[in-house]
């Protein structure tokens with residue numbers, strides 16, 4: 001669950017993360033592959049500045065693979081690399097280590113040219129709550145550690161974890177706030193699990209999910225929710241009523257809505273990407289130097 005963010009929290013978190021970033025060579029920015037745009041911190045470009053950036057689109061196992069591929073291409077710039085993965089999957093972690101090694105090769109070369117003796121490249125993970133920062137850190141370091149929670153900013157008394165001769169990683173991530181700009185983004189974040197459940201009504205979010213599915217993944221309404229093609233169309237309030245009855249929840253729409261949300265988050269309704277690459281006109285090719 002997400003803590004409450006106030007302007008004071010945000011300013012402090014930004015300052016702390018910016019301070020830590022000075023000490024690292026490459027920032028690993030974790031986002032949710034289902035929300036490659038909405039799960040980004042709105043000030044991240046300013047916070048990271050000209051530091052080298054590696055964008056992890058995590059939870060790719062839950063996202064639409066074609067969208068993930070398109071997002072990776074969109075977000076990868078001349079000197080920014082994006083990579084979609086499932087941080088819980090050891091094979092993906094092995095692959096990302098290789099990709100990171102290639103990505104940081106120019107920096108190693110630069111050091112070598114300057115006569116700097118071989119040293120590990122320092123990495124730090126940043127991102128909004130619940131995108132899988134701790135999971136990534138644990139898997140990447142091969143260590144099992146306590147949950148870091150959602151306290152904004154950077155935990156004090158952090159340590160460098162040695163990965164191998166090539167990398168060191170800060171043991172705790174920088175925690176930043178999500179975009180709260182518009183209703184659609186807020187609903188998509190809520191559906192993904194990034195917003196505390198006291199901040200929304202389950203039936204609003206379930207209706208948002210049904211509308212979204214009807215628009216982008218209409219087959220899933222039939223295949224995953226066992227609706228007939230005749231039932232799978234607006235108004236979605238009626239669709240929610242049908243689902244509620246069919247699950248034996250009588251008129252407990254709230255319960256059916258909650259189940260629908262949990263099923264979505266677990267990927268049981270199919271792999272879906274909420275932020276559509278074709279709807280996003282932002283150019284994200286930030287110019288940074290490795």
Ligand code: G4P
Nearest residue numbers: 058059060061085086087088129130131132133134135136
């Ligand atoms: P955070 O540090 O950014 O706040 O996120 P954290 O690693 O705690 O992960 C948040 C939730 O997302 C956890 O689920 C975690 O297991 C899950 N998760 C992380 N990476 C992935 C991924 O690549 N794919 C999938 N499918 N899930 C991922 P949880 O329900 O809070 O805990 P649990 O189910 O692990 O007990």
